[in-house]
Amino acid sequence: MSILSCRVLCLLAIVLCCVGVAPAASHGMLSPVELAKKKVEETLRLKGECEEATNAVTEAALAAQRFAHNTEIHLVTIAADQKEVEKRKSEGLQFIDNTTKAAEKATEVRDKTTASVKETRDNSIFLREKAEEAEQAADNAESATRDATSAIETAKTHINGVKKVLKELDAAVAAAKEKEKQVESQTQEQTNKTSLDEQQGHTEGNKAEQTQKEKQRQHYRSTVTINIHGDNLDALLNGAANNSGMALNDGSSSPALLRVPLLLLLLSVLGCMAVC
Incomplete structure (x- = not known):
C-alpha cells in the first residue's frame, strides 16, 4: 500500500471519530469528573430532603404518642x-x-439518599483535590439516613401505640355497657324487693291491726260480760234473798225446798248471759 493511501485512511479514521464523539456529547454524556460533581450535588440535595422527611415523621409520631397517652389516662x-x-x-x-404516610415518605427519601451516598463515594476519586469534600458530603448524608431510620422506627412504635389504645377503648366501652346492664339489673331487683317488702309490710300491718281490733273487741266483751254478770248477779241475789225472806216469813215452804229452784234459776240465767 502506498504512503498516500495510508494517509487517506488515517484522515478518514479521524473524521469518523470526530463525527461519532459529537453526537455523544450532544446527548449529555459526561466525563467522570463531571459525573462525580453531579453526584455530590445530588447527595447534598437528598440529604436536605431526608432531614425534612425525618422532621415530618418525627412530628407525626409525637402527635400520635400524645393522642395515645391522653386517651389512655382518660379511658x-x-x-x-x-x-x-x-x-x-x-x-x-x-x-x-398521617404517621404511616410520613414514615413511608421518609423511607423512600432515605433509600434514595443511601444509594446516592454510595455513588458519591465511588466517584470521589475522580475529583482529586475535591475528593475530601465529596466524602464529607457523603458522610453528612449518611448521618441523615440514620436519623431517618431512627425516626421511622419510632413512628412505627407510636402507630402501634395508637392501635393498642383504640383496642383498649373498645374493651372499655364493652365493659362500661356490661356494668350498666348489671346496675340496671340490680336496680330492678332492688325495686322488686322493695315492692315486695312494702306488700309484706302492709299485710303484716293489716294482720296486726286486725289482731289488735280483735283483742279490743274481746276485752270489751269481757268487760261488758263482767259488768253484766256483776250487776245481774247482785240483782238476782238480792231478789233471791227477798224471795227467800218472803217464803220464810210466810212459813208455807221449807227453806231447803225454796233454795234449790232459786239456785237452778240463777245458774240458768248466768249460763245464758255467758253465751250472749
Missing part, C-alpha cells in the same frame, strides 16, 4: 360518652394514617 371517662368514643376513634385513625 374510663371517654368510654362512658359515646360521642367522645366516636370522636377519639376517628382521630386515632387519622393519626395512624
Whole structure:
C-alpha cells in the first residue's frame, strides 16, 4: 500500500471519530469528573430532603404518642360518652394514617439518599483535590439516613401505640355497657324487693291491726260480760234473798225446798248471759 493511501485512511479514521464523539456529547454524556460533581450535588440535595422527611415523621409520631397517652389516662371517662368514643376513634385513625404516610415518605427519601451516598463515594476519586469534600458530603448524608431510620422506627412504635389504645377503648366501652346492664339489673331487683317488702309490710300491718281490733273487741266483751254478770248477779241475789225472806216469813215452804229452784234459776240465767 502506498504512503498516500495510508494517509487517506488515517484522515478518514479521524473524521469518523470526530463525527461519532459529537453526537455523544450532544446527548449529555459526561466525563467522570463531571459525573462525580453531579453526584455530590445530588447527595447534598437528598440529604436536605431526608432531614425534612425525618422532621415530618418525627412530628407525626409525637402527635400520635400524645393522642395515645391522653386517651389512655382518660379511658374510663371517654368510654362512658359515646360521642367522645366516636370522636377519639376517628382521630386515632387519622393519626395512624398521617404517621404511616410520613414514615413511608421518609423511607423512600432515605433509600434514595443511601444509594446516592454510595455513588458519591465511588466517584470521589475522580475529583482529586475535591475528593475530601465529596466524602464529607457523603458522610453528612449518611448521618441523615440514620436519623431517618431512627425516626421511622419510632413512628412505627407510636402507630402501634395508637392501635393498642383504640383496642383498649373498645374493651372499655364493652365493659362500661356490661356494668350498666348489671346496675340496671340490680336496680330492678332492688325495686322488686322493695315492692315486695312494702306488700309484706302492709299485710303484716293489716294482720296486726286486725289482731289488735280483735283483742279490743274481746276485752270489751269481757268487760261488758263482767259488768253484766256483776250487776245481774247482785240483782238476782238480792231478789233471791227477798224471795227467800218472803217464803220464810210466810212459813208455807221449807227453806231447803225454796233454795234449790232459786239456785237452778240463777245458774240458768248466768249460763245464758255467758253465751250472749
